[in-house]
Amino acid sequence: MDVFQIQNPKDIDAAVSGGATANTAQQGANVRFLAGGTTLVDLMKLNVERPQKLIDINRLPLDKIEALPDGGLRIGATVRNSDLANDARVQRDYPVLSQALLSGASAQLRNMATTGGNLLQRTRCVYFRDQDMPCNKREPGSGCAAIGGFNRNLAILGTSDQCIATNPSDMNVALMALDATIHILGPEGRRAVPIADFFLLPGSTPDKENVLQPGDLITHVTLPALPTGAKSLYLKLRDRASYEFALASAAIVMVREGNAIGEVRFAMGGVGTRPWRVKDAEDHLRGARMDKAAFQAAAELFLKDAKPQSGSGFKIELAKRCLVHSLQSASQLA
Amino acid sequence: MTDITPKPGASSGPDRRTILQTLGAAGVAATWQGNVHAENVRAEAATPPSPPVPDDYVEVEMRVNKQPVSMRIDPRTTLLDFLREHMHLTGTKKGCDHGQCGACTVHVNGRRVNSCLSFAATHQGEEITTIEGLGEPEHLHEMQAAFVEHDGYQCGYCTSGQIMSAVALLHEPCGPTNADVRELMSGNICRCGAYNNIVAAIQQVRQGT
Numbered sequence: 295m296d297v298f299q300i301q302n303p304k305d306i307d308a309a310v311s312g313g314a315t316a317n318t319a320q321q322g323a324n325v326r327f328l329a330g331g332t333t334l335v336d337l338m339k340l341n342v343e344r345p346q347k348l349i350d351i352n353r354l355p356l357d358k359i360e361a362l363p364d365g366g367l368r369i370g371a372t373v374r375n376s377d378l379a380n381d382a383r384v385q386r387d388y389p390v391l392s393q394a395l396l397s398g399a400s401a402q403l404r405n406m407a408t409t410g411g412n413l414l415q416r417t418r419c420v421y422f423r424d425q426d427m428p429c430n431k432r433e434p435g436s437g438c439a440a441i442g443g444f445n446r447n448l449a450i451l452g453t454s455d456q457c458i459a460t461n462p463s464d465m466n467v468a469l470m471a472l473d474a475t476i477h478i479l480g481p482e483g484r485r486a487v488p489i490a491d492f493f494l495l496p497g498s499t500p501d502k503e504n505v506l507q508p509g510d511l512i513t514h515v516t517l518p519a520l521p522t523g524a525k526s527l528y529l530k531l532r533d534r535a536s537y538e539f540a541l542a543s544a545a546i547v548m549v550r551e552g553n554a555i556g557e558v559r560f561a562m563g564g565v566g567t568r569p570w571r572v573k574d575a576e577d578h579l580r581g582a583r584m585d586k587a588a589f590q591a592a593a594e595l596f597l598k599d600a601k602p603q604s605g606s607g608f609k610i611e612l613a614k615r616c617l618v619h620s621l622q623s624a625s626q627l628a
Numbered sequence: 629m630t631d632i633t634p635k636p637g638a639s640s641g642p643d644r645r646t647i648l649q650t651l652g653a654a655g656v657a658a659t660w661q662g663n664v665h666a667e668n669v670r671a672e673a674a675t676p677p678s679p680p681v682p683d684d685y686v687e688v689e690m691r692v693n694k695q696p697v698s699m700r701i702d703p704r705t706t707l708l709d710f711l712r713e714h715m716h717l718t719g720t721k722k723g724c725d726h727g728q729c730g731a732c733t734v735h736v737n738g739r740r741v742n743s744c745l746s747f748a749a750t751h752q753g754e755e756i757t758t759i760e761g762l763g764e765p766e767h768l769h770e771m772q773a774a775f776v777e778h779d780g781y782q783c784g785y786c787t788s789g790q791i792m793s794a795v796a797l798l799h800e801p802c803g804p805t806n807a808d809v810r811e812l813m814s815g816n817i818c819r820c821g822a823y824n825n826i827v828a829a830i831q832q833v834r835q836g837t
Contacts, residue, residue, distance in 0.1 A: 295704050297684055297702075297703070297704065298703060298704070299684070299703070300686060300703050300747070300749050300750065328747075328750065331745055331746055331747070331750070332727055332742075332745050335706070335745045335746065335747065336726050336727055336745060339725065339726065348747075350750050352750060376739075376800075380801050399815070400730065400814055400815020400816075401740065401793065401796075401797070401800065401812050401813075401814075401815055402727075402730060402733055402740050402741050402742045402793065402815045403727060403742060403745075403815065405739045405740060405741050406741050406742065406745065406746065535814075536810070536811050536814035537814040537815055
């Protein structure tokens with residue numbers, strides 16, 4: 295690990311101006327914000343991240359969960375995953391978020407990991423984590439060892455010929471289905487980015503994973519109030535019963551209207567280069583009868599553009615079954 | 629600058645590690661010099677020369693097992709290495725060193741964390757508790773006693789992490805069943821596979837029997 299400086303900013307503005315000196319806010323950044331450290335410290339030990347300066351944001355006043363006047367929720371960037379998952383308002387109003395968080399990592403890691411950090415969690419692709427292997431995300435232009443390599447845990451949606459790395463987060467999948475907004479303070483001021491616009495597809499620049507620029511600090515995330523009667527849940531399928539990343543997961547928000555489906559939103563994890571949502575699949579379900587045939591048709595639409603890799607063909611069927619099963623479960627709650 | 633309070637919470641008598649270190653040093657000395665007494669070797673080992681402190685080291689102040697500690701350290705030092713290498717509190721173990729096994733679990737301000745994924749310099753003013761601060765050989769914490777009673781280990785390498793996790797779990801939201809306990813203990817890997825006995829020990833303490 296390279297030597298680095300640790301900076302303790304006196305306030306949020308000082309953190310932003312410290313961060314603004316970075317050469318990039320993406321892979322290879324020489325300045326990094328440090329929150330829980332569960333991704334960053336791990337990758338620094340592997341020399342995948344090599345910052346010269348860490349700006350410790352753990353003591354900034356970004357650790358509150360607050361109810362909003364419109365019935366929504368404001369979640370500070372340094373709220374720990376365990377505190378968010380166990381918050382009574384989250385458990386009551388957004389069970390999908392609580393369930394997603396509790397299905398991720400371990401109790402110890404959830405005590406450390408933060409909301410902002412989880413949004414920026416890096417892929418678990420083994421080639422990204424291994425300095426001795428080519429990886430376009432870690433070292434642009436070096437190639438992708440995952441294509442044709444070990445890729446059963448990697449993406450089948452949103453891939454390019456440069457990168458097939460999966461976004462590993464469970465929280466992000468729930469936030470996608472909840473239409474969360476990410477609030478950023480940068481050198482130019484404040485801005486709000488819908489989560490659907492926050493993550494970038496790998497395309498020809500897999501080293502650029504999101505819209506953040508140097509100095510941009512995620513300050514909080516807001517959740518809109520869900521429609522009256524909305525039910526939500528998270529289902530995660532993986533190789534082990536606990537403490538494992540998803541092969542496929544689904545976050546569902548559903549409202550019943552009579553015998554039909556009213557508002558419905560869903561996102562999947564473990565299958566996309568970013569948390570994945572398909573508008574056509576949701577449109578198909580709005581107004582449809584709550585039966586397995588409708589859910590199956592929605593799953594076909596969701597996976598329509600899936601491209602299996604050498605070791606991930608099974609994930610197409612797995613993802614469909616994951617989505618059908620979780621939609622059925624949600625319809626029984628709704 | 630250096631004000632080290634060695635081994636807060638540790639027992640004062642000779643332990644296996646001290647004996648092994650002394651024997652090891654004596655063995656090396658015997659090989660090199662033939663007739664050096666172990667007593668002299670022990671005296672030399674106790675007062676190693678202090679190397680100069682580099683400029684890029686950072687001052688850390690925290691409380692470890694209720695004792696104040698302040699020291700200048702390399703900013704790259706993880707909390708785990710700080711506890712083991714600087715505080716000589718070797719009850720906390722290094723397993724994977726990447727947050728995957730849980731052997732390094734300690735409490736920071738009462739919450740369990742992986743000490744390998746955290747830089748010591750970011751814990752200014754915080755309260756760290758290690759297995760040494762939990763109980764003593766003659767006054768075991770009830771969780772330590774339950775692990776002994778239920779044989780919650782074989783080789784013992786993961787045990788301090790398991791116990792630190794289990795003690796923290798007592799104050800966390802956790803359902804009543806064995807499956808609930810297993811889920812919240814999944815961040816602590818036991819390669820010997822003592823899981824059933826570990827769960828039995830934890831459930832005994834939770835049920836207060």
